[in-house]
Amino acid sequence: MGRIVSFNVGKAHAHDVGQVASDVGVMVRAGHHCAQxxxxxxxxxxxxxxxxxxxxxxxxxxxxxxxxxxxxxxxx
Amino acid sequence: MVDESMYRENILDHYKRPRNRGKLAHASCCAEGDNPFCGDEISFCIKAGKGGKLEEVKFDGHACAICVASASILSEEVSGKKLSDARACSKEKLLSLLGIDPDPTRLKCALLPLKVMKLAIYKHLGKKMSKEDEDLV
Structure with a gap:
């Protein structure tokens, strides 16, 4: 079964969190997700x-x- | 092992304590720009002084650490310079001040402030942005 979760980390911008995740080899999406x-x-x-x-x-x-x-x- | 190369001390310092952030009273010209893919939104206001100099520059907006740090560092770099010199600031110069070598996606975050700052100067001078500057982001 798949699970999906959207979140933010404090005041950090989503792209920065995505970058830190990417640095440990985890791919996440960051942005509007076509839902402005x-x-x-x-x-x-x-x-x-x-x-x-x-x-x-x-x-x-x-x-x-x-x-x-x-x-x-x-x-x- | 976390590679923190993108979030080195100077980037975090400018992100957490941005220089020249806020509204500029009696601005000569303002410009804004965004990066719809990541949601960065930046505005730059300039105040032109005597001798064609950039007397004051302020930026504002919502953006990621790379974009905020870039705007902050850029504002320090161009303050007090001639408008023509500020407008001529190259992306290579800004990236060397930032001290990072971002991938193509984050490069847009780093260069958005440069394009918006230049746009404010072009608007103030009543000139059309060059193709090269147009293609920055």
Whole structure:
């Protein structure tokens, strides 16, 4: 089963969080996700979006968690 | 191992304590630009002084760390310079001040402030932006 989650990390811009995730080999999407009206309604410039599927491992999820923590320390 | 090369000390310093950020009272000209792919939005206002110099420059907007740091560093670099020299600032010069070598996507974040700052100067001078500057982002 797949799961998808959109989030932000403190005040960090979604692209910065995406960059930090990318640096540990985790690919996420960052931006409007073709949903600008929703972003405006939420008052967010952009969000990070991660999706998990059957081929993802727990180790990879752990790497994403570490990247989020790192982004929070660096930029949040 | 996290590669923090993009978020080195000077970038984070300018991101967390941006120089020349805010509104500019009695601006000679303002310009704005955005990067729809990532949501960066930046505006630049300039105040032209005596002798064709850039007396003051301020930027504002919502943007990622690379874009904010770039705008902050650029504003420091061009303040007090001649309008013509500020307009001639090259992307290579800005990237060397930033000290990073971004991938093509993040390059747009880094160069958006340069294009918007130049646009404000072009508008003030009543001139059309050059093709080279148009293609910055």
């Amino acid at each position: 009206p929703l972003m405006e309604m939420l008052g967010e410039a952009a969000t990070v979006r991660a999706s998990f599927y059957i081929y993802n491992t727990e180790e990879e999820a752990g790497r994403l968690a570490k990247a989020v923590k790192r982004a929070s320390e660096l930029l949040g």
